[in-house]
Amino acid sequence: MxxxxxxxxxxxxxxxxxxxxxxxxxxxxxxxxxxxxxxxxxxxxxxxxxxxxxxxxxxxxxxxxxxxxxxxxxxxxxxVGRTFQTASVFEELSVLQNLDIAAGAGRGPLTMLRRRSAVPAAVAEALEVVGLADLRDRQAGVLAHGQKQWLEIGMLLVQDAxxxxxxxxxxxxxxxxxxxTGQLLRRIGADxxxxxxxxxxxxxxxxxxxxxxxxxxxxxxxxxxxxxxxxxxxxxxxxxxxxxxxx
Incomplete structure (x- = not known):
């Protein structure tokens, strides 16, 4: 299948x-x-x-x-994407920056250096799906334990895993x-x-x-x-x- x-x-x-x-x-x-x-x-x-x-x-x-x-x-x-038992996020960067870096995995070095004028659609969607839209400017290092895991899942979503x-x-x-988290897994697991x-x-x-x-x-x-x-x-x-x- x-x-x-x-x-x-x-x-x-x-x-x-x-x-x-x-x-x-x-x-x-x-x-x-x-x-x-x-x-x-x-x-x-x-x-x-x-x-x-x-x-x-x-x-x-x-x-x-x-x-x-x-x-x-x-x-x-x-x-094919995976997470680990300990969330591996960039703790000194914001939630949005973490997602933007993950989304840029396929972009060239020149485009990575340019500041984006708007939030890419895939990043905006991931913020909503993982429930972190209201925390997009929060430093990842101060997120609650569960929120870090959700951010890591979001980083996979923006890579279209x-x-x-x-x-x-x-x-x-x-x-x-x-x-x-269970509800999040149901949402992302639907397709x-x-x-x-x-x-x-x-x-x-x-x-x-x-x-x-x-x-x-x-x-x-x-x-x-x-x-x-x-x-x-x-x-x-x-x-x-x-x-x-x-x-």
Missing amino acids: SGSLELAGVGVSFDGFVAVDGVTMSVRPGELRFLIGPNGAGKTTLVDAITGLVPATGSVTFGGHELVGRKVHRIARLG RVLLLDEPVAGMSAHEREE RTVVVVEHDMDFMRSFATSVTVLHAGKVLSEGTVAQVQADPRVQEVYLGRASEGAR
């Missing part, structure tokens, strides 16, 4: 240790796929493989392009920020392919449309939230402990 992220037999090894072991997964636009599992299950490493940060075997395709073996920046240019891979986006957030690495099971239950459970680098279970929660294997290795307070 056009716009789908397709993984087939993806593997990652470090000095003989198999971190990701033959993962096959298909994520369509419009679904919020949550990737869960115990610590060390290979979730972040799998995202690293998709985005070119670690060498991988197997196949990862998006939009008809093979991603395995491509450089990180070339994968990003194909519309069609695949968003979000690594624990609600870690450390208040209940209100988690709810706002994009979104994968969320997450430990917060309450957040997953509230917003996931589909779930993939990793264990020891392999896909243990996959399906709806209800299907995954009912899987005895998942209860044994993960959800039983998660429901006791693991986040």
Whole structure:
């Protein structure tokens, strides 16, 4: 399906240790796929493989392009974007400046030096989508934790990322920020392919449309939230402990 992220037999090894072991997964636009599992299950490493940060075997395709073996920046240019557990924004610059820099990733050095006379449409739209329009002139470094995560998502939107891979986006957030983030993911995921690495099971239950459970680098279970929660294997290795307070 056009716009789908397709993984087939993806593997990652470090000095003989198999971190990701033959993962096959298909994520369509419009679904919020949550990737869960115990610590060390290979979730972040799998995202690293998709985005070119670690060498991988197997196949990862998006939009008809093979991603395995491509450089990180070339994968990003194909519309695949990611966030990290700690938001990487330019803290000394304003919200607007952060978005403008991200939007200028495809502009030449001469146009980057010129001050823009108006806010580009893509930047203005991203400000509205992530809920930071009223804070456009606020220095990014003084934003609340959740707002920094929203800004980082906005920076992917202005680059026209069609695949968003979000690594624990609600870690450390208040209940209100988690709810706002979930609503944001629904908005941006309506016509994009979104994968969320997450430990917060309450957040997953509230917003996931589909779930993939990793264990020891392999896909243990996959399906709806209800299907995954009912899987005895998942209860044994993960959800039983998660429901006791693991986040």
